[in-house]
Amino acid sequence: MNITSYLALAAILFSIGLYGVITKRNAVMVLFSIELMLNAVNINLVAFAKYGIFPSISGQVFSLFSIAIAAAEAAVGIAILIALYRNKGTVEADKYNSMKG
Amino acid sequence: MNINGEFIAFFIFSVLAIGGAVFMINLTRVMHMALALAFTFFSIAGLYVLLDAPFLAVIQILIYTGAVSILMIFGIMLTKHKDEDKVAPFTVHKLLSLLGVGGFLAIVIWIIYRNPFFSTGEPQAAAFKVTDLGKAMFKTYMIPFEVTSILLLVALIGAIVLAKREEKK
Amino acid sequence: MNKDWFVLLVLLPPLLAFLLMVAGRRILSKRMTSLFGVLSTGISLVFSLVLLVSSLRSGVSLPDWEFTWLTLDKKPIQFGVTLQPLNVLMLVIVSLVSFLVHIYSSGYMKDDERFTVFYSYLALFTFSMLGLVISPNLLQIYIFWELVGVCSFLLVGFWYFKPEAKRAAQKAFIVTRIGDIGLFIAIAMIFAKIGSFELHDLKGAIEAGKLSSGMITLFAILIFIGAVGKSGQFPLHTWLPDAMEGPTPVSALIHAATMVAAGVYLVANTFWLFQASSVAMDVIAYVGGFTAIFAATIGIAQTDIKRILAYSTVSQLGYMMLALGSVGYVAGVFHLMTHAFFKALLFLAAGAVIVSLHHEQDIRKMGGLWKKNKGLGWLFLIGCLSIAGIPPFSGFFSKDEILLSVYANGRYGLFIVGVIAAFLTAFYMFRLFFKVFAGSHEPKTARVPWSMTGPMIVLAILSAVAGFIQFPTHFLETWLITGGMKSLHGPESIAWIPVLAVIVSLLGISLAYLMYGVNKWDSRRVAQAVPWLHQCLVRKYYVDEMYHSLIVLPLKGFGWLLQVWDRYVIDGLVQLCGWISMRVGKIGSTLQNGQAQTYALISVVSFVILIVSLLAGRLFG
Numbered sequence: 001m002n003i004t005s006y007l008a009l010a011a012i013l014f015s016i017g018l019y020g021v022i023t024k025r026n027a028v029m030v031l032f033s034i035e036l037m038l039n040a041v042n043i044n045l046v047a048f049a050k051y052g053i054f055p056s057i058s059g060q061v062f063s064l065f066s067i068a069i070a071a072a073e074a075a076v077g078i079a080i081l082i083a084l085y086r087n088k089g090t091v092e093a094d095k096y097n098s099m100k101g
Numbered sequence: 102m103n104i105n106g107e108f109i110a111f112f113i114f115s116v117l118a119i120g121g122a123v124f125m126i127n128l129t130r131v132m133h134m135a136l137a138l139a140f141t142f143f144s145i146a147g148l149y150v151l152l153d154a155p156f157l158a159v160i161q162i163l164i165y166t167g168a169v170s171i172l173m174i175f176g177i178m179l180t181k182h183k184d185e186d187k188v189a190p191f192t193v194h195k196l197l198s199l200l201g202v203g204g205f206l207a208i209v210i211w212i213i214y215r216n217p218f219f220s221t222g223e224p225q226a227a228a229f230k231v232t233d234l235g236k237a238m239f240k241t242y243m244i245p246f247e248v249t250s251i252l253l254l255v256a257l258i259g260a261i262v263l264a265k266r267e268e269k270k
Numbered sequence: 271m272n273k274d275w276f277v278l279l280v281l282l283p284p285l286l287a288f289l290l291m292v293a294g295r296r297i298l299s300k301r302m303t304s305l306f307g308v309l310s311t312g313i314s315l316v317f318s319l320v321l322l323v324s325s326l327r328s329g330v331s332l333p334d335w336e337f338t339w340l341t342l343d344k345k346p347i348q349f350g351v352t353l354q355p356l357n358v359l360m361l362v363i364v365s366l367v368s369f370l371v372h373i374y375s376s377g378y379m380k381d382d383e384r385f386t387v388f389y390s391y392l393a394l395f396t397f398s399m400l401g402l403v404i405s406p407n408l409l410q411i412y413i414f415w416e417l418v419g420v421c422s423f424l425l426v427g428f429w430y431f432k433p434e435a436k437r438a439a440q441k442a443f444i445v446t447r448i449g450d451i452g453l454f455i456a457i458a459m460i461f462a463k464i465g466s467f468e469l470h471d472l473k474g475a476i477e478a479g480k481l482s483s484g485m486i487t488l489f490a491i492l493i494f495i496g497a498v499g500k501s502g503q504f505p506l507h508t509w510l511p512d513a514m515e516g517p518t519p520v521s522a523l524i525h526a527a528t529m530v531a532a533g534v535y536l537v538a539n540t541f542w543l544f545q546a547s548s549v550a551m552d553v554i555a556y557v558g559g560f561t562a563i564f565a566a567t568i569g570i571a572q573t574d575i576k577r578i579l580a581y582s583t584v585s586q587l588g589y590m591m592l593a594l595g596s597v598g599y600v601a602g603v604f605h606l607m608t609h610a611f612f613k614a615l616l617f618l619a620a621g622a623v624i625v626s627l628h629h630e631q632d633i634r635k636m637g638g639l640w641k642k643n644k645g646l647g648w649l650f651l652i653g654c655l656s657i658a659g660i661p662p663f664s665g666f667f668s669k670d671e672i673l674l675s676v677y678a679n680g681r682y683g684l685f686i687v688g689v690i691a692a693f694l695t696a697f698y699m700f701r702l703f704f705k706v707f708a709g710s711h712e713p714k715t716a717r718v719p720w721s722m723t724g725p726m727i728v729l730a731i732l733s734a735v736a737g738f739i740q741f742p743t744h745f746l747e748t749w750l751i752t753g754g755m756k757s758l759h760g761p762e763s764i765a766w767i768p769v770l771a772v773i774v775s776l777l778g779i780s781l782a783y784l785m786y787g788v789n790k791w792d793s794r795r796v797a798q799a800v801p802w803l804h805q806c807l808v809r810k811y812y813v814d815e816m817y818h819s820l821i822v823l824p825l826k827g828f829g830w831l832l833q834v835w836d837r838y839v840i841d842g843l844v845q846l847c848g849w850i851s852m853r854v855g856k857i858g859s860t861l862q863n864g865q866a867q868t869y870a871l872i873s874v875v876s877f878v879i880l881i882v883s884l885l886a887g888r889l890f891g
Contacts (some may be wrong), residue, residue, distance in 0.1 A: 097864030
């Protein structure tokens with residue numbers, strides 16, 4: 001097996017996640033997409049841990065941290081979403097335009 | 102390329118992961134999307150097994166396929182949705198996104214396949230054990246581990262504060 | 271007693287009156303206004319007479335005084351007063367005519383709503399004109415020169431609600447501007463050459479032979495161009511008849527007696543400059559002679575009473591120029607003076623005619639006024655006789671001097687021109703006289719107030735007797751050429767010239783009498799005999815039309831082109847810049863729509879563009 005296959009897979013998943021983040025109108029879907037992107041990065045880390053030029057367990061450790069933080073991010077993200085939903089009455093991302101200049 | 106078991110497994114898992122992701126993007130009902138995403142997470146866990154990271158695979162299933170997906174489903178249920186996410190018209194925004202992301206993907210893939218750094222022959226195939234991970238975790242990365250626990254605590258409290266209904270004054 | 275201050279007493283009252291009237295134009299009553307105006311010019315008149323007397327008595331020119339106004343590149347630029355006999359004479363003429371016109375205006379303008387404004391303009395004009403005639407240097411002359419131009423513009427356009435008056439004012443301003451540019455260039459060049467605006471410095475430079483003769487000729491011609499503009503000489507004469515759209519007192523004061531004589535004054539004042547260049551003298555003489563006969567022929571065919579007088583003014587100014595060009599310094603200045611009197615008289619009388627005929631100006635509709643208003647008829651007749659050159663009226667003496675100096679200067683062609691012009695002058699003036707006063711008409715007349723009649727009587731007396739200051743004693747000449755102008759002695763008189771002049775004038779008068787007085791010869795038949803000539807004269811030799819098609823239209827076309835260029839190219843560029851900025855701003859504000867996803871998209875696209883541009887070399891290398 002070659003590292004490039006894993007990297008390519010990760011890149012594809014990351015791109016799909018990115019596309020979702022940019023285009024999805026539903027804020028929950030945006031959060032989903034972000035999780036997908038984080039997972040793609042994790043694949044990269046684990047793949048490098050095994051197939052990199054200098055294989056090391058550190059890649060897996062980083063992946064663990066990343067998963068932990070992603071979990072926290074998901075929790076906070078959902079909390080923010082609920083708060084926003086309560087204030088704006090919608091979860092449509094394009095209705096959140098209070099940043100408008 | 103020789104077709105061995107690892108390759109077949111990788112092929113299946115990667116197809117499942119990408120398929121799940123594509124379904125997640127294209128499905129119309131939010132709940133279906135959540136399920137498709139859970140499927141992707143599950144496939145990624147399988148990839149971790151292939152990559153000699155069984156502990157991470159278990160964690161992936163527990164946290165992502167389990168906890169995060171459930172959290173998302175709670176999020177979906179706590180907010181109101183027009184259940185049928187209307188098929189949005191193909192806008193300039195989407196076209197540009199497609200082009201931008203496509204360009205991004207093309208560049209990354211191009212880099213991956215062109216860079217000799219990534220394709221140095223056969224891997225050393227260092228076999229890791231879970232004990233190695235535990236040692237690294239609790240010896241080398243002790244302090245970050247503890248800090249992460251604090252981060253999780255803060256995130257917990259923060260999530261509660263944010264999601265708590267505001268008191269009426 | 272120090273006479274220095276007298277000149278300020280001449281100069282300042284009109285200025286004070288002007289300031290007072292401008293400041294109090296809402297509160298001053300008409301009576302107060304006219305009182306101020308008459309009083310201020312009266313003071314000016316009294317003190318200029320004092321100056322005149324002291325100038326006459328001292329036998330030498332009064333001392334000049336000057337102060338340094340500012341220093342430019344270590345060259346002092348001065349302001350001051352010079353009181354040569356010529357300056358004093360002009361002071362008296364200006365303040366006298368101005369004084370009389372102020373009195374006259376209180377009657378003529380009494381029904382006008384902007385009475386105070388009119389008087390303030392008159393006062394400003396008087397001040398400027400007095401300042402002009404005592405200026406010792408070119409810069410000061412130029413300042414006052416432009417000031418009188420402005421006053422002329424304001425007064426011609428006084429009834430600005432009449433479109434003709436507005437157009438005439440603009441025309442007067444623009445046409446004289448052409449001449450002023452000549453003067454301006456002359457002043458600038460003189461300063462560049464000799465480093466001073468002072469006339470006596472220029473004179474010294476010429477006498478010391480510092481200037482080449484070509485340079486002197488150039489200066490003289492340029493100054494003369496200024497005089498041409500102001501004095502209505504051909505080819506810049508067209509503004510003067512149109513300026514008759516202004517109120518009649520203005521025509522009398524500015525466009526007959528004083529301002530238009532400023533050109534003649536300027537030439538006379540810088541006469542040593544012209545004397546140093548025979549070419550310049552020729553130019554003056556020929557332009558003057560041509561203008562004299564040219565304007566006189568036009569005068570024959572005009573029908574507006576004021577326009578006839580205006581063309582006569584142009585013609586007489588041409589006479590003065592002719593005299594100056596023929597080294598008839600005294601003759602020119604003498605004619606300037608007598609002309610100021612009788613032309614002011616004629617204009618004021620014309621104003622009275624217009625008033626008594628209820629503002630009718632077309633002489634074809636006039637007639638029979640003699641029976642109604644004999645006094646006015648006599649006054650007008652004195653003016654006509656004077657301008658026609660019948661002894662013993664003043665015009666006879668001055669015109670005789672002019673013809674004499676032209677003849678003595680050897681310009682026989684111009685002498686004949688002058689004689690013909692004298693004939694024509696007599697003819698058209700008496701045509702005017704008979705048209706207005708003779709005939710069987712029974713016009714309804716309005717009363718002419720005393721405030722108008724009084725000044726006319728004064729002027730009539732002056733017109734009648736002013737000639738005797740030069741005859742038989744040459745008193746004026748002796749006085750004028752005190753202070754070193756010995757070369758300006760007039761020639762010895764030749765007996766047959768005045769006889770010829772009188773005969774010619776009488777011929778003109780008789781012809782006018784036969785044609786218009788008793789209608790023995792029908793003037794219309796004459797007009798029909800040579801219709802093209804008549805038409806040509808009525809249309810003033812098509813000079814206006816020629817200017818219109820040769821200068822105005824091409825300029826308009828050019829202006830139109832420039833406007834198109836400006837509007838569509840320059841403005842287009844400006845608007846394009848604005849449009850681009852606006853579009854960029856619009857795009858920017860569309861991007862700032864507060865949608866995090868749009869921002870993310872832009873980041874992604876930008877990132878891709880960045881990476882592609884960074885990798886471009888490797889991608890295509």
